[in-house]
Amino acid sequence: MGRAPCCDKNGLKKGPWTPEEDQKLIDYIQKHGHGSWRTLPKNAGLARCGKSCRLRWTNYLRPDIKRGRFSFEEEETIIQLHSILGNKWSAIAARLPGRTDNEIKNYWNTHIRKRLLRMGIDPVTHSPRLDLLDFSSFLAPSLYNQTQLDVSRLLGIEPLVNTELLRIATNLLTSQCQNSNMVNQRLQHQSLISNPPQVQDHTLTAFQPPQQQQQQQLQNSIPDISATICTTSNAPFFGDQQSQLVQANAGHFQADVQTNTWQTSSHAQCDIQDNYGPLPTFNSQYPQQLISQHLSTDDYNQAFQIQNNNHGFDFSPVLSTTTSSPTQLNSSPSTYINSCSTEDDRDSYSSNLFNFQIPDLLDVSEFL
């Protein structure tokens, strides 16, 4: 429908409010309440539009507004609610007494968002940024024939690969392709299908496992990848762990994968569910109790519908699993929070809010 801007006419004032205007507005609302914002400015003797008055009141003059720096608890709440509600600033603000949606929005954009980006976390999806961990780029035609899938295109991932990671991964894969026993690998691959690895929880701080563990994981993981890459198998060429990685940043695709079949270029179909069992689902694993304490049942339903529709995230594991939240939040947030005093402390603390299912195979810390 659309409407003309209300402030463009009648020479109504715009821009910063003066103390006199503030006082007029406060006095009027304290006496009469705001009533109709449309008529308020005229009644209050203000040369402003009602919309401007409403914004000034709700974002600045309201007596219950809490000013000053956001506490760790507030920041933590914002991050968690944003992961569920998205940019529903008013909904988030409704759960932070004394804070306005505008203030939260500004704080998110100027502080939290940047911090998440520094941590390698996509502030929109709350998942790891796979532009740093893009497997699809090195699954290029040089490594597998052109009848293979263009997963990057399918997943909607831009090939913004970290060149160092590309180099490492390419070396690993080509080496395996040259040296490994294909039949044996295929058997191992089948074994993995029959006994899929358990999904593990890893914090970002666990990106650098002990050397032996790393080697063991290399042994477990690489044959799985190479077996599928080096053959023309119709099976998806990501092992389970790699699938997690891709799914983390491609939730919208995951929904299709789970319900449909994987169409290969050779027109053969393989049902991922049948071959691999239920796909591991990425979730950001925020502590359930911290989420639930801020959300009603309706919020859950609405939020998860939104997420599933728009981003494809499945939060059900978060809701159904109380043991999957090893962050410090569950134990004693305040204790930990109070010990943090610097921006770096917040970085470190915030990183524990995001427990990703990143394979230990990848030491990504140096790329972040």
Added chain:
DNA sequence: AACGCAGGCAACCGCGTCGAA
């Protein structure tokens, strides 16, 4: 001391939703 740049925040703009006529 002056200048330029970047960050932070208040305010504006445009669109969607809801309710009344």
Added chain:
DNA sequence: TTTCGACGCGGTTGCCTGCGT
């Protein structure tokens, strides 16, 4: 049922301030 006005929300803009050179 349609139209229109009011309100609310999210994205964006622009000014102010602090910091570095």
